[in-house]
Amino acid sequence: IKTIGVLTSGGDAPGMNAAIRAVVRTAINKGLKVKGIEKGYNGLINNEIVDMDKHSVSDIIQKGGTILYTARCLEFMTEEGVQKAVENCRKAGIDGMVVIGGDGSFRGAQKLAAHGINTIGVPGTIDLDIACTEYTIGFDTAVNTAMEAIDKIRDTSTSHERCSIIEVMGRNAGYIALWCGIANGAEDILLPERYDCDEQAIINHIIEGRKKGKKHHLIINAEGIGHSTGMARRIEAATGIETRATILGYMQRGGSPTCKDRMYASIMGSYAVDLLNEGKSNRLVAYKNGAFIDYDIDEALAMKKDINEYEFDVSNLLSR
Ligand code: ADP
Secondary structure, eight states: OOEEEEEEOSSOOTTHHHHHHHHHHHHHHTTOEEEEESTTHHHHHTTOEEEEOGGGGTTOTTOSSOTTOOOOOSGGGSHHHHHHHHHHHHHTTOOEEEEEEOHHHHHHHHHHHHTTOEEEEEEBOTTOOOTTOSOOBTHHHHHHHHHHHHHHHHHHHHHTTOEEEEEEOOTTOOHHHHHHHHHTTOSEEEOTTTOOOOHHHHHHHHHHHHHTTOSOEEEEEETTTOOHHHHHHHHHHHHOSOEEEEEOGGGGGOSOOOHHHHHHHHHHHHHHHHHHHTTOOSEEEEEETTEEEEEEHHHHHHOOOOOOHHHHHHHHHHTO
């Protein structure tokens, strides 16, 4: 490997910049050249490829988002699109690639690897929904941002003796909801993996709480369940308690990454370059049982992940 490319793809996540910086600095310090590809796979197809040096990643470790921009690229889902991308890689002299993104992005990485570009994936998503790893870049910042916002909403909810439904992100996964649910001391935590659509149980829980003198009732709802506004309307009608829905939305994806996200992103970015240097391809960097490891992408994408049962039980015990 002489020249590696780096790109970010799919949804952005805080800490992606720290990962880009780690890839660039590690590669250059180990004698490789680095090119940055802008806007994910779009940039590979449209030749938006820039030379990167150590200076091009100065002053970015503390910044949210991604300096390489990110995008979803439909053309890359076609064989012609992949061909174009591979040709552009060859023209730019890129023989290794680091793809920072989620499961979708890794399916793209598989295609590059199958066409002879040594490709390594780094997990970057706030949703924590990548099966082979216990950690994804951006999750820690996102849960901290959401937790702080929920604390603020809780203050006004208590003052007005309201019920609050707060909808957090996570796509089809409930990790952000579970973590905030526990960390914010919510009365109900609704996870797509476990939700039984029993609104009456929530309503009963609110009424019981009110009888016991509770000043508020905090419900954390996951994006994968959604419909928070309708739920609030129905709960208010059934309980007579003023109920408001807040959808936190994109604020959870932005902001300066936490120490943990910067640290893990730095190690994972460096690790990806080491794998390329060892001649590896079609691998994913992961964190498991306290160690940084790597998996074959095909194997990793076939793995399944679920909410930790013990954490789920604890969340139920603490919300009652
Ligand atoms: P994430 O990486 O966060 O899961 P997406 O699922 O939107 O985000 O995927 C990001 C991009 O990865 C897509 O826009 C597309 O360019 C590429 N991609 C996803 N699936 C495939 C696939 N099966 N083949 C090739 N490229 C893919």
